[in-house]
Amino acid sequence: MIEGKVGKVAQKVTIYDVAKRAGVSKTSVSRYLGGRLEELAEKTKKKIESAIQELDYRPSTAARGLKGRKSYLIGVIIADIRNPYSTAILRGAEEISSKNGYSLMICNSDNDPEKEKNFIHMLQSHRIDGLIIHTTGGNNSSLLEMKDDSIPVVLLDRNIPELDMDFVGLDNRTAIKDSLEFLLQQDYQRIAFFSEPFHEISTRHERYQFFQDVLKKNNHESSEDIYIVSTEDSCRFRNKLLSFLEDAKGQSRAIFTVNALLMLKIANELNTMNISVPDELSLLTFDNPDWAPVVFGGITCIEQPTFEIGVSAMNMVLERIRGERTTSESFLYKGKLIKRNSTPLM
Amino acid sequence: MIEGKVGKVAQKVTIYDVAKRAGVSKTSVSRYLGGRLEELAEKTKKKIESAIQELDYRPSTAARGLKGRKSYLIGVIIADIRNPYSTAILRGAEEISSKNGYSLMICNSDNDPEKEKNFIHMLQSHRIDGLIIHTTGGNNSSLLEMKDDSIPVVLLDRNIPELDMDFVGLDNRTAIKDSLEFLLQQDYQRIAFFSEPFHEISTRHERYQFFQDVLKKNNHESSEDIYIVSTEDSCRFRNKLLSFLEDAKGQSRAIFTVNALLMLKIANELNTMNISVPDELSLLTFDNPDWAPVVFGGITCIEQPTFEIGVSAMNMVLERIRGERTTSESFLYKGKLIKRNSTPLM
DNA sequence: TTGTAGGCGTTATCAC
DNA sequence: GTGATAACGCCTACAA
Secondary structure, eight states: OOTTSOSSOOOOOOHHHHHHHHTSOHHHHHHHHTTOGGGSOHHHHHHHHHHHHHHTOOOOHHHHHHHHTOOOEEEEEESOTTSHHHHHHHHHHHHHHHHTTOEEEEEEOTTOHHHHHHHHHHHHHTTOSEEEEOOOSOOHHHHHHHHHTTOOEEEESSOOGGGOOEEEEEOHHHHHHHHHHHHHHTTOSEEEEEEOOOTTOHHHHHHHHHHHHHHHHTTOGGGGOEEEOOSSSHHHHHHHHHHHHHHTTTSOEEEEESSHHHHHHHHHHHHHHTOOTTTTOEEEEESOOTTTTTGGGOOEEEEOOHHHHHHHHHHHHHHHHTTSOOSOOEEEEOOEEEOOTTSOOO | OOTTSOSSOOOOOOHHHHHHHHTSOHHHHHHHHTTOGGGSOHHHHHHHHHHHHHHTOOOOHHHHHHHHTOOOEEEEEESOTTSHHHHHHHHHHHHHHHHTTOEEEEEEOTTOHHHHHHHHHHHHHTTOSEEEEOOOSOOHHHHHHHHHTTOOEEEESSOOGGGOOEEEEEOHHHHHHHHHHHHHHTTOSEEEEEEOOOTTOHHHHHHHHHHHHHHHHTTOGGGGOEEEOOSSSHHHHHHHHHHHHHHTTTSOEEEEESSHHHHHHHHHHHHHHTOOTTTTOEEEEESOOTTTTTGGGOOEEEEOOHHHHHHHHHHHHHHHHTTSOOSOOEEEEOOEEEOOTTSOOO
16 A cells, blocks of 8 residues: 555545656556557656556546447346356356456346346446347347447347347257257157247247247147246146146157256156156256256256357457447357257167 | 437437437436436426437436446456356345446456456446455455445455455354254264365355364264365366265265355266265255255255345445445344255154 | 647536 | 536547
8 A cells, every 4th residue: 555545535546646646647647548658758658657556546447438438348138147048158258358358237137128128228328338138029129229329239049130130049940950850769759848938039939930840840749749838837837747747648758948947947846746757758958057967867958059159249249349340140059969868768 | 219310320319419409408407317306497397308208318327427426336246157146146136236226247256366356456447336246355455445445345155354344144153053963963974074175265164164163062073074176177076075985985974065066066976976865875055056956856955045145235335335334244144954855864 | 759628428516 | 497617537639
């Protein structure tokens, strides 16, 4: 701790304080901060350097951004922070953003369009330089507004084609095809599709559609085994699950879920119902959370390259910010089927 | 979309634009924004209101903060965003902050003091109004610096008494006592304590200490069954686990872990080793992640009121910001032992 | 190589 | 009730 910074409430240090202490003008300090060292005499540089050290000075990002009309902030709105998918994305995105001098404003919409809208507005007030959003699909106009303000928006996992925005997600068609065909090869008589209500969530619509397509193509009888369940109401949820199990009693059967959170809920129920996996029932889910290898001796998963998706999304935002690209782009990653105990080979 | 806002790059709307459109001065608009409606004529209010609507105006938080020396930003640094503990905390904290007009800057240190330090600096540059930190314990001087700048800091889960800062966490003493005594009642001959390396992480030190205390008090033989393992090196990790299992072969045995992530790693290994829980080994862990009821038919847990802890931490920050409190305060929540299949009653 | 002046979007102060 | 005007902390001309 240095003199002038002793005791309480040393009024926050500004560029002016640094200039004064170094015996130079604010401009010179600003040049130093901006890394324009060529324009500075060696001696001046040194003086500024030590003044900054001594005062523990940190330039105000907000003030800096005010003039330059940049916030160095990138918003990330995710649908459910409890989903391991989300946290993996965040880690990927953070890695890239911090390397490029940007900080994240992470928001969790809890899949609620209203919350999502509030976050968008909040982020606009903070003048974010870009946005990555795992959207509920219920705020298209707000997103378009950002686009009109020429703030780069990248849609994550859930696409909205009519918005014509950058998109990073999974190749659901191939993922469904590979995994479902794998199940079909095992000759399950009944394969149930479980999803939470679709709402405006494109991923769920897509996965359902592709699921049906593959079934039809293979003339499989399960096209009625579709269960759209809300996990909020655990009673109804249990009943729907039971209804499938009853209906397919005595047949070889499998459950396919659109995400891992849902699978975990189902696992929970199966556990209390004392249904043994895979003896009585097989399981396959999207995502590969860290508990997947353990539950029921391992649950078969469609793994997504989540970290890379986060990296990719952030890179797309940065490209746009730098003006390196002006037309929207879509990037689909391939999923990877990881076979485990919950779907034994026949 | 309204005239004057059509097309591309409608230069970002400012308070000046609103004033012009409403035919009043910036000052009046500012009064409106600040909610000082008494000072405004009904008619003026109306004009401003519609101008704001029509222009889709959102005041710049940064500019506002510049003048008011407030950022309306609260930093949250967590140690590992993949830990369900963290996400629960975040949800609690967010609920309170947004209700009070603050936004979060969430950072994930990955338990790396270096990253943590960078985040602290970054947050200082953004002039956060307060900080909640699940600290690695390796940045005391940076935290003190914030304190000197009179920025409220609340320590989460991991305390550092010499910093004399606000703290919210778990009553580890009672939690360990209750859970370990429960195990002792079941007459396990060997109870192993598994933790990741302590480093400067107070929680781990504490839990270890209390664990030993209870063992000693009960004259139990397990005081040597301490395993400090890094999950990075899965080979050594496996060996340490094996070493305990070998060592305690034929005896009734249990494993106690300091957090759920570690327990999951262990569960993974047990799975591949084909060790049956609870027949051959019992398990008990801190935290109660959503997979806990499912793995091995249910793992016994010490549940923490995570959401409430997040709420509490944020409330403490806000109190400080409002100047309602000036002396540091500690708040210890009680854990709750949830008994499941992994620790059957004898 | 350095410094002065003005402006970024907002609020606070002080007149009218 | 209302409106100039001067900050806030920084950066960018432009000048010296």
